[in-house]
Amino acid sequence: MAQSSAQLLFDESGQPFIVMREQENQKRITGVEAVKSHILAARAVANTLRTSLGPRGLDKMLVSPDGDVTITNDGATIMEKMDVQHHVAKLMVELSKSQDHEIGDGTTGVVVLAGALLEEAEKLIDRGIHPIKIADGFDLACKKALETLDSISDKFPVENRERLVETAQTSLGSKIVNRSLRQFAEIAVDAVLSVADIESKDVNFEMIKMEGKVGGRLEDTILVKGIVIDKTMSHPQMPKELKNAKVAILTCPFEPPKPKTKHKLDITSTEDFKALRDYERETFETMIRQVKESGATLAICQWGFDDEANHLLQANDLPAVRWVGGPEIELLAIATNARIVPRFSELSKEKLGTAGLVREITFGAAKDRMLSIEQCPNNKAVTIFVRGGNKMIIDEAKRALHDALCVIRNLVRDSRIVYGGGSAELAAAIQVAKEADRIDGIEQYAFRAFADALESIPMALAENSGLAPIDALSDLKAKQIETGKSSLGIDAVFAGTNDMKEQKVIETLLSKREQISLATQVVRMILKIDDVRVPDDERMGY
């Protein structure tokens, strides 16, 4: 019945009539066909990501239309750069994005899980079960799985830095930086701990700045407790290193002030012209005097100043930095306890900030120089300075660090953890499967399917690590049921033990919970669609 309704219709006299605008240009799929084509599309997306899961997961190389190359195994980044056209596949992209926004880690896992759920759903649809019943069953199973996760979760000692570093290592384990795992993990932990507000369990990421510079090795990456800005002193002869600097942060240019209203200065005589020149010179001098009088030994300016001003600054022995961007100004102000000064006349001693050490860092043979401001009174702003062989590595290292930062932040927010390596999923799967037998009604099938889908995460991990997936999984499952230890997972790095507690592979409960509930939500949404209208001219790959 539904199939025919988007086609041309004919009335009694044989004339076609058009009900919807441009209906002949629309594609329409309805009923089970629609659900199946959606499942296919979503699974195709999930399959692309499947191989980048886990510590032995491989990277994807993505080339953008204008030739930019990105190499990554971060699920959210891959999805974003793939430029997916299909409307349902877009939902999967959104899925990994929202995991990224909320948690920042586990973006690959969530997509793989959603794909697995859909795969199971397809089988059930083939058996003739109503999609909504499947979705209802999944929802119930999801609740059960979340309960299981809660019950197997461990309390995590957030005060213990060593343990935090271990957790960060899990997140970084699958990334490009795993060569210097420990170092990166420490950087991430220290960065978060220095900006975290433990009391309100809030971490403001805007206080953590990441800078990258090509050259050097990944191992040269450092955490600067202070700010690094990609600028140099305005004049080459200015000192390269300042100790106990008093910093004046200015948002006004070193030039005679201009009214914002449109204006015109009529000069009619030579005297006037001279007066104008004198005025300009005078303002420069007053400005520098004002800065000097306030006691500042370093001026950081949001705007530029011309060579004349530059010369005057140098002559007056006042080091200055020009063209510093807004966000950096703000971070600087916070770090040095300075007040941002919009006018020279408002400069005073109280508004200056202090920094223990300001120096220019030079890199290798290139003339690249950056300014680092360290030993600031307020450690709430930090910079992670990433080095690496090429731009792609640096970008990927930044993404990896971001993931690790998110993990630590989540721990600060909620200190409960579960163990990784697919152990948590497996434990949940076992519980869900057990529960399935107790349910009457068709939801039972959905429950079992949900349990199977959960097992796909350890399965993919085993596959990516070069293990025989089915052997490894069945072995593990037997062990978990036998010993009742929920921390048994896939030994992906061949450390010799399956106990993730010993291997110290830790994930946050928050992230796991989010993965499972988000994936279930999206699956429900996809299952619930039975009618699609798409403009035909967009050649979408069904």
Next chain:
Amino acid sequence: MMRPPIILLKDGTENKQGKGQIISNINACQVVADSIRTTLGPRGLDKLIVDSKGATTISNDGATILKLLDIVFPAASTMVDIARSQDAEVGDGTTSVVVLAAEILKQMKPFIEDGVHPQLLIRAIGKACEKTLKNLADLEIKINGETELREMLVKCAATTLSSKLVSQERLFFANMIVDAVNTLDAHLPLNMIGIKKVNGGNLHESRLIKGVAFQKAFSYAGFEMQPKKYSNVKVALLNIELELKAEKENAEMRLTNVSDFQAVVDAEWNILYDKLQKIHDSGANVVLSKLPIGDVATQWFADRDMFCAGRIPQDDLDRLMSACGGSVLTTVSQIDDSVLGKCGKFYEQQVGSERYNFFEDCSKAQACTLLLRGGAEQFIAETERSLHDAIMIVRRAKKNDSIVAGGGAIEMELSRLIREHSKGIEGKDQAFWMAYGQAFEIIPRQLCQNAGLDALDVLNKLRHRHAQGEKWAGIDIHREAVGDNLVACVWEPSIVKRNAITAATEAACLVLSIDQTVKNVRTPSGGAMPGLPGQ
């Protein structure tokens, strides 16, 4: 002898008339109803529509789908209109009104084909409609008492939500919505419930804020130095640009003297500083403006431990005004304590990837904000539409505190009453009444079909039960059986049904009364393409 042909209409004008026209109109309405009938009920499925720009909408809401379908057939657009009017009037039941109207038309079609004059049909179903409404009024159940009322509202909201994407969490959201509506004043203005969507997170993390929340506005350097937490807040609401700028757009100054130059610059600064000082003096510690607040002002406020945010959307400002009192100022010359809004708590918090500003414990508390969380963008968008429906229902139900049982129960009962009544009518009208009564059965039938139940079987059971006097027997989709829906708490406000019946009947009458369509040639836009064929 050749008579010159009389050309009455422009060439290409479509002109259809007669019985064929009515039939083809009815068919068109049927097509429209077909496209949304599968969304009805708790087992109804969603539609995914991609428009020509590539924007994707996934929806279960009849009015939303019909709007996106972009229907051009003249008679069929009445269907869209009734869905919209239902949406505007009661906010829910948009699918059922269209399905019902199409079914009435379908029942009338054989009569038209048999040559019955449409006016006779119109008169008969008009009368039948009146009778139905009277029956409905007799059937509906009044709810009294404070706690019963609240319970009733929650149940009505839950029934609405049961067919939506969020059906698993319907009780959670139903309670939330009832709380939200209860914070409003007597007029229940809809725009005082703000809905904010943040991607990510679990549906359960959605929350109701008794107060106002909005996303952190774009901020200039210095913002991070401002405090982000106050208690006993005084809020200054402004419609002023706090930026260093020219006072008049096209003013031009001619300066003849260098010393004037400095004076002009100082004057400009002083204008801004005066404003800032006045705001500070009034005792406000949070400054919000609809227009931008520039970097100078941001830093000035940061210096004095005040919080400011510019470019706040108008509706957020309005909500804040009704929650906290105070008024939106367009000048600061009169600013004092009396025009400031007051609220107990202000803080900034991370929600998903966004930072949000929250105002709580407001002095007047007549506004609230629903903060929705969920997986994908489309998911939250659909959640918002669902909640909108539920909010509308609760608002209507609060004013009209009578309910009926849903799940096809009320339709079956109305159908039975009309058919019984028809037996006492003389003449042709009897058949028309019969058919009209029959039409109501479409709702339970469609519910069954969508749920994959055997519609014939279930309808027989229902008819049987109703004939035995069980007037609230309806379909219990979750148990896939027939049961008493009043007991099962599938409740709907009777106003939804009343409006749906009236609108559907009127639409049916309208379509039946058309016997000629004259459709003008579409003038090519701008006259650029004159000879375009097939327009």
